[in-house]
Amino acid sequence: MGGWWRGLLVVGLLLAGFAVKGALIAPPALPNAGEFDVDRAVARLQRILGDQRPHPVDSDAGDAVRDRLIAELRGVGLQPLVRDAVDCSALPGSRVVSCSRVRNVVATVGAERPGRHVLLDAHYDSTPTGPGAADDGIGVATLLEVAAVLQSSPPPRPVTFLFNEGEEFGLNGSSAFMSGDPLARQVNSLINVEARGVTGPATMFETSEPNGPAISAYASASTRPFANSLSTDFAKLIPNYTDVVELKPAGWTILNYAIIGNETRYHTPGDTVASLDRRSVAHMGSEVLGATRALAGIPEPAAVHADRAVFTDIAGRWFIRVPIAVAATAVGLLLLVSAFVAWHQRAYRRPLIVAVAMALSGTVAAGLLGFALTSMRAGDFWRAYPLATYLGIYAALLAAMTATWARWGRGIDLAQARPAVWLLILLLGAVTSIVVPGAMIFFLFAPAIALLGIAAAHRSRAAGTVLNTVAIAVQFVMFAQLLAQIEMLLIDGPLWAVAPLAALSALPALVETDPQRLRPTVAASLVGMLALCVMALALPRSSSERPAAFTIDYFRDLDRREAKWAVATKQAPLPAGFPGKWSRGILPYNGRTRWIADAPDLDVPLPQARLIDGRNEGQGRRVRIAVSPGGANAVAIRFDERTMLVALGRPGQLERIPTKGEPDKAVVRCSGRTCEGFVVEALLADRQPIEAEVIATRFGLPPQGRTLVNARPVNAHPQYAPDSTISLDRVKF
Template sequence: MRGDMRRFAAVAVPVLLVLLLAIWRAEGPVPKPASAPPNEFSSVRAMATLRELAGSGTPHPIGTPANKRVRDLVYARLRALGYKVDMQQKFACTSLPACGNTENLIAKLPDAKGAEVVLVAHYDSVGAGPGASDDGVGVASLIEIARAVKSEHHRNPITFLITDGEEGGLLGAEAFVAEDYFARNAKVMINIENRGTYGPSNMFETSRHNRWLIRRLARSLERPHATSFFYAIYNLLPNDTDVTVFKRAGKAAVNFAAIRGVNWYHTPLDNFAHVNARTLEHHGDNLLATARALADTDLDAQSKDDASYFDILQFTMIWWPAGATIWICVASLVLLVFAARKTNPRAMTFGVLAMFATILLSMFAGGVVSWLARLRSDGVNWVAHPLPSILAMALIGIAASVCAAALFRRGAVRASGASPEGAPEARTTPAAERAMLFGAAFVWHAIAFVLAITITGASYLFLVPALVLTICALARVNDTVMSAVTATAAAIIFCPLVILFYDALGGRMMTVIAIFMAILTSLVAPLFAQLRLAAVAATLAIACAIIALVSPQWSREKPRFLSLAYVSDRTLSPVWVTPILTPTLQAAAPFKPADPRLTPWYRGQQWTAPAPPLPFGLRPVEMSAQRDGQTVLIDVRTRRQANRITLAFRGGTVLTVNGVKPAPLSARHRDQSFNGWRFVIAQNVEEIAVRIQAPGEVEAIASDLTFGFWSPSSFAVAREISNTVPQGDGDVAITRDRMKIAAAGSP
């Protein structure tokens, strides 16, 4: 027993130390004080700027007076630092199309010439919140960096682009690349975003052919938090930031973001009080180091291939050419076969089977425990107290791995010749343990090989631990050392990712945590392959899930998202609309399932309650249409200075909006329609003229939208009692008009 405990400590202690170190490093660097040297980034100085920009807590979407106030403050700050600041005013459209009048700020030193390194952040916010982290942190960081580099001379000048309308659909970025006067010298774009309010500054995206970028970042970043896994996965998702536009325009790009604290993202709680100074410091240090490194680089000497890369707990970054990944995998596999040549192949087969069983068991058991933990979540993806659920996922992953090893232990022992057929065996023998470890290693290599072919940037997750195990096998270390060293290497790779999984994916996909923990534990499970240990881990997992089940699912500090709308439609009675019906809201008004005619493109459930008519003096949106052969020109005008105009139509495709063609549709985006309806969205305009190709009948619904509305006081009380806050656009007031345009040639 004492020997087993020493063995357990030898394996578990290094892994736990790595986990604790990863958690500590994820907190970010200590903020530098205002007295820091002038050539360094100080989050304390940046926080003072941010307080001025976002301290009032007022949302400032594109086109609002509050947004113009922020724009003017940024303009004045950059001018005071000695920069020449241009205000680019342009009507731009994305591929949706989302369009709008934008006002970008572009700051350069007076003597700037030639290829430019451009630092980018956006100064607008969503309608629901003040955007202190998204992206006030980015703007404050750029102003602090502008101060730090204003007296420096580099091979390539550093330019600052503060875009407008990012939340409205990347409008400022579209406007920037559309004008050659501003964009022609921009060679590299360094963007800062936030999909939360705290956490490490993660370099999660680059442009393609990034090997030259990664080589320079690996040398320059003091605390790199970067992985080609995020880069590879992000390229498969339909998510966008300003970098999406820059990459489409052929610009090299790097993208930094923090993703923790998603409970406050795009809500009123994305305020100055929830800004994290360590995250701000990490962002600023990374941006400043990246800008300086690229400013002294030959920007024309770019590579034609990608890199595979990852950081070692933010101490350093490891990288190699992505094309070498498959050859490293093959070489490691060949060496493993050589090292395992004296091990019984049949015994190793049981290790392979145990590995596959580990993955399947973790998927099934993780799904069941996740379901139990989320029974009371009512669809909320990020709950107020996620730790019990996260622990439940980790423990059930460990249980799945140990259980799978225990199920195949007897076969491995017999195949290794340590126990005669029919004889009982009390425990796993060293020969069987090694055979099962080798079997697991073959599966790790196989997964790495498949990923090297399909998602190259993710292959290192399995390749590095597999390579470490191969080296241990060649060195002929004992099983405990092999397991401990390999599991520690895997923990260094996995732990920084697992820490972020819940914030990145939410409760609906937290089974991924169980799967990753099970795969990690497969490197030690053969040493502790006992069903009773698996039962203990599973029991603890269920206990954690029950704690998660009975814990409050949301709170005043971490509330539930709920946005309300007032809709006045010319053909329907005015209504209050909610996508979520809480008991307190039900008590405040007689909500019932919405009439499907209200939003025919909406696929989810909505509830409506009778609302008063549009207040006196406010005129609803107006729409008119004119057919010209195979095309139709639809004009939509707001009569109440609304923040947004939307045209939903069925039966055609958009040609132009106010004479501007939509941007090209990205290859990773599908043609966007909802139940056959397409949309044109315009911000900061009073009128749009949409020309569509439509030989047949066209059905159109025009809307105008303002942020905020005149809801009854009972709604505010209901929201406070149920701990809900608006998100995204927030509470909005909408007026609508409808019409049908006959097909071409119809009388």
């Protein structure tokens, strides 16, 4: 199996591959994005955002952004309409109901044309934390430029542009569109545009089901595809809260796009036009324009190719799709052939056990190293320079796998090792595909090429070697692209999450080495791992490009007469010399662990919740409560966990509340100017008195918090929530 240098070469190439895999998902450079003018799109976004202050739902800043958006729409020749509504909605399975007043802006190109509409959706509100240039400014800019292009070359059927408000607070805008806008009944296709970062390719990560019609349109339209069916399956399994949650039940043909690179600027003051990658805007625009034209060219997309497909791109260059029935049959046949080959080559015992041991040892080693690193340096210390940390994890994985092969691989020749490895990969692929069928696409091509190589090796050793090398390369590229996506998506870790997939990426290559000559390789891997870990632990945890999360709150418990300062840092330590005496803890307004210090009694909002009506219904009762934020920007009522809630919302619009779920205490919340005097209705299963907490949030700190703000590290900013003043009182009804 070669000399000692071969092991060093293989491990070196694998580690180098892990280092450069990010290039597989880099946003494509599109200096000429076709008809989509990226400079014009970004200029429009700059004008709409103005001074780039946060513009949350139902706010003065939101009004200003909406006015400028309407002016831009009129500038491209459209006649936008504003739909004003108050909406209360809840995410599926959630025990939180969110209410706000929203003003959706809608405009249609080709309204006079026959046919049902293609709907393009983006939200124009931001979180109260940042200006939202990417989330969802990229959607606003994309829709405006697509509208301008379509105005000059109208599509075969109408295309409606929905700029909704309130997505960030609880999908209120899309919920109001579905429940009250007559245009919703004229739609049969949807393209949604989102962001979870400021860079990266326009990834198509969610479709309607069955996905055949959507994927058919996507395949015909995309010039630089970034999409795979494993990701779309995971989108159904994990929390995925975009407007599509509200729009999907209509049964439309759906394509959902997002950029997800550099999440450190997501929902932060750093989500600015300057930080938004122009390449991402160009790619998003060209992809959405193409998909819009493809869908608009099909009168009833849902009637086309109604089956399901598995699919993937390769480095954003090629797109492969296979009907799911064909893919399932192929995986089954490959597994049977692989099992037969392993039996014939006597590879199903010790060789297979060693292959399993290699994958397990690498995964365990990577997990243990990740645990050790996070124990030595708390918080997301890899936030600014994640590559060094992940390369250390991969080096540990390769060292463990190589050591296992060196110890127990002796006596196993290539004719046994290769069938054992591919049998293991296919076995794991078959099991994974039962849970997430979209994974099948990743277990078709490399195993098929490898099995051809094993067969060819009986006649020509050179042919077998060439085919096996191609299989190893295909396997690595496809899995490495997934690894790059996982690293980008799971920015908070856990670090070990990459290990199982990385082990399968490396396994076919490692068994090509001579197990008797791997000591230098194991030693070099360990040295590399130590060097990378030292580097990871020494590098700054934040940078100007990738800032740390650092949110400061002032909290006052009005009922218990306690006041605290609180700092959320994602478990990272406070900087040396940060003023105050701090300890870790949890405050009543939020279950997140924070740094806490005593604070003086300062001016805070004084929220109120007043019972205005109550009547018995059957064994339970229906109550109405008027709330006041007391000068805050948002107010919430959080019910005691013993309260037997059936439904919650506003009169005439109640949401069913699951008996179990997250959070333990059901919440109804309101954001914006409409919350003063807002009436909440609750339907109860019994007639017991209600105990609840009323919580008010005012964006910004009291003047006395300036000292803490000034002491915040330079490369740090609030994330997900702004610095806030929060007050809590307890009430009974």
